Amino acid sequence: MRAHAQLIFWAVLVAALALLPPVVGVLHEPFYVELVRRVMIFAIAAASLNLILGYGGLVSFGHAAYLGIGGYAVGILSFYGMNSGWLQWPVAIGASALVALAIGAVSIRASGMYFIMITLAFTQMLYYLGISIEEFGGDDGMRIKTRSQFSGLIDLADPVASYYLVLVLMFGTIYLVHRIARSRFGMVLRAAKSNEARSRAIGFSPYSYRLCAFTIAGALCGLAGALLANHTAYITPDFMHWTRSGEIMFMVILGGVASSAGPLLGALVLLVFETLLAGWTEHWQVILGPLLVLSVIFFRTGLAGIIPGAGDE
Template structure:
């Protein structure tokens, strides 16, 4: 057997795991029950929201889904590639400003804005990733932070587009000239569809040979290079994919808030996304989605109790890091085994 074939089969399941994967629908439900519950919650949330403050609740859940998309994109490079990026929020801001700048110039078509968002995010990720990935460890963390801060200060200098104060969007993106996204339920299900689409796309990427090489580079890059795979190329591709998806989250965030400001790409926002990934469970995809929802909901609840809500949230994160190895998904897996 060739070395390449060995790598392809390196992640082959053990007999016990292969047996678990067999079992049809019941086996699928046992493995994916958290994902099904979470997606089901998002799907039916509008039906339950009508019994309360509907507008407020839908806005909160939409925000959770947007950050779920951003957190899943970060998980691709953090959980599967061991690339700790402290500048991932830059892509969120680029997506938001793509919408804002185009809207300020009377270009509100959703397809044009999406195209510009994808191209701008991918280009920034390709350029900064090509440089950042030449470094490792703490140097990679610092250089991604530096690029994000460069983007942050660049947007603060855009006086024509609000500078530090940001700018308000008059309307959401138009679809064939119609303001269909103005309806909260329509925008809600667009966000939901994009979240599920991103989840399925990233699952397919992780399960492919590309994903196996990315995980192999995480474990032993020297060995991967020795058998014919260039870790740098795969990591750069993953970085561009992650940045582009985070840009799409920024596109949704700008339309949801109808406001764009440099704060969207601040270093603290990158830190929050890392917290979402770690809280839910790195390298699981569904974990970051769950972590984003918990983070957004806890932030809202604790902020109603005290302005210093981070003093409560901080110790909670410390307890999760100490006693919940693998985040919430890790706890769920250990509970299922017992």
């Protein structure tokens, strides 16, 4: 019965997202394609954070760093005239993985509150680095003149084509995180989250597993960064702003920690809600802020816990 509901949930989700561009094409509302594409890019970032936060228990408050590194990798290569996506995207993913490895190597030795503050501080360091390098636009950021080129296979300037690419990559990421969490590797990760002492006692040192997961999460978020840079055709240090990290984290929590559908649901609800509020008043954050506080206090299950079929077994 349970598996049945899950099947229906995912089928409805895939169908709704896949049918969105033709439907809004008929309604002449291209804005929604842009919005949902943005939602799905953030769902990739949130899914990658869910791997370490949800399954690994590592509360990283610096996940926007890899969004920025992925974005800047595309932007900087394009600045020097290298527009091939075959080069840009692997560099974005690889650079994010390397930075995640370095930050993780230092911060995972610490735990709890220290971990939160250290990841936040390192991300802020990268943010200031982005601001201080005038060559790449400094504070103002820089425009990406040509989007990533894939030998003519796909044109990312076409909103619908890039929508479907993001769609495929997002479901691919969600599936990958799902599989990692249920592999032997993921078992060790989850065991270390629920009881570190016991997992040590049976012979697993959590450090290397956590570092590996942290690096994978950074790499996946780097992909989201490359997509976001192509989405906006613009790259600024704001990609790495600490409020961005907070938003991604809130998407994971709102959607439901350690669930496959959670990051997508969280990204969808938060970004659509932000867009609605922003259309209504310039001061939307004064409403969003207290709502975040209320949802932390009263709404602890997450969206995946209340929608039939969205939860994991």
